[in-house]
Amino acid sequence: MIRIESLTFGYTLRHKVLNNISLSLGEGHIHGLLGCNGIGKTTLLKIICGIMRPDRGGVSVDNVDPMRRKPETFSNLIIIPEEFDLPNISLLHFAKITSPFYPRFDIGAMRGYCQELGVNPEERLHTMSMGQRKKAYIAFALACNVKMLLMDEPTNGLDIPSKSVFRRLLAGYVDESRMVIISTHQVADVESLLDNIVVLDSQGVALNATTSEICSKLKFGKAEEGDEVIYSERTISGDMAVSLNREGEDTQLSIELLFNATTANRDAIAAIFNK
Numbered sequence: 001m002i003r004i005e006s007l008t009f010g011y012t013l014r015h016k017v018l019n020n021i022s023l024s025l026g027e028g029h030i031h032g033l034l035g036c037n038g039i040g041k042t043t044l045l046k047i048i049c050g051i052m053r054p055d056r057g058g059v060s061v062d063n064v065d066p067m068r069r070k071p072e073t074f075s076n077l078i079i080i081p082e083e084f085d086l087p088n089i090s091l092l093h094f095a096k097i098t099s100p101f102y103p104r105f106d107i108g109a110m111r112g113y114c115q116e117l118g119v120n121p122e123e124r125l126h127t128m129s130m131g132q133r134k135k136a137y138i139a140f141a142l143a144c145n146v147k148m149l150l151m152d153e154p155t156n157g158l159d160i161p162s163k164s165v166f167r168r169l170l171a172g173y174v175d176e177s178r179m180v181i182i183s184t185h186q187v188a189d190v191e192s193l194l195d196n197i198v199v200l201d202s203q204g205v206a207l208n209a210t211t212s213e214i215c216s217k218l219k220f221g222k223a224e225e226g227d228e229v230i231y232s233e234r235t236i237s238g239d240m241a242v243s244l245n246r247e248g249e250d251t252q253l254s255i256e257l258l259f260n261a262t263t264a265n266r267d268a269i270a271a272i273f274n275k
Contacts, residue, residue: 001026002048002148002179007057009043017043020204021057027147028176029210030193033183034259035200041183042082044200045150048181049079061148075102078146080137082153088126091119091136095143102144110143116165131157138166142173149173149180155189163189187255197255199262206262209273211253217272218258219243219251230268231261244272 002025010016017040025031035041046052048059050066050073059066064073086094091114099105114121117135125133134157141149155163170193174180182190197214199207223229223241232241242261245251262269 001060001062002181003060004044004048005057005059007044007047007054007059009040009047009052009054018047018054018200019202021200023198023205023208025179025181025196025198027179028174029196030170030174030180030182030190031196031198032187032190032194032255033181033198033200034185034187034255036263037185039200039202041200042152045079045081045152045181045183048150049077050074071101076147077150078102078141078144078148079150080134080141080152080154082156084133084137086125086133086137088124090124091121091140094125095121095140098140099144102146104145106143106145109145110139113139113142113169116169117162129157131159131162134158135162135166138169142169147178149178150183151180152183153186154182155184155186167193187259191253191255194255197258199259201263201266203266206266207258207269207273213273214258215245215251215253216248217245218261219245219249220254220257221251230272231257231264233257233260 005022007018007021009018033041043052047054048066050069053067061073061077064070066073095107095110111121117139119132119136119139125136128136155166158166170180184190194211196210197207220242221240222238223232223243227243229241229243232239240257242257
């Protein structure tokens with residue numbers, strides 16, 4: 001369990017990127033962390049990992065402050081940043097020197113992930129393309145079998161077939177004892193995976209709800225006569241809307257529409273989910 005309480009962070013006194021963030025993220029879910037550019041999603045992931053310290057408030061990872069840097073905390077947590085640099089060695093060598101930090105690391109599983117992602121674990125990482133390096137690191141991270149897997153724009157640099165494989169592998173990774181947090185703008189790449197949505201804005205947490213809760217209260221698509229429309233936008237397919245789901249209709253969640261509705265009409269969304 002990750003708990004964040006009244007967290008505020010700024011790179012300068014005038015440049016605050018996180019304002020009074022409070023939320024809990026539990027196991028058994030793939031959490032989608034959404035927000036506009038510069039709102040602090042990457043910063044929040046770094047704070048959860050103990051890389052950065054908040055100005056006020058706090059974070060606990062399984063009831064431990066990550067800034068204490070306890071080995072048992074970090075053996076249960078790994079982050080895949082959007083941009084990273086790996087040493088000029090093979091993935092197998094990298095795993096050999098790094099995996100002792102992760103007691104549940106499985107070299108056989110890593111080889112299997114590499115095969116499915118089309119990565120040669122014996123190739124030097126510096127000779128790989130950006131996309132291949134990302135796939136290699138994803139294979140390593142999944143094989144570490146950590147309880148908490150954090151990913152920042154994980155599909156950037158992946159080709160279309162690799163995105164499909166990535167979704168399948170990640171869907172099979174999460175169980176009742178594990179969680180994944182994905183910070184992304186590429187919602188179409190992971191929309192089918194996410195079962196909890198967190199939207200950050202300049203005021204804090206604008207939305208934190210499971211997809212089932214969202215679909216029980218809202219419906220998405222073309223508005224019909226009598227619908228209570230919260231937000232609408234014009235697309236090539238016509239006007240698409242987010243409306244109240246008074247009748248408990250089955251509806252297909254559109255995370256992009258949800259995000260736009262939350263950004264455009266924050267108070268209405270907050271009123272619906274804070275009841």
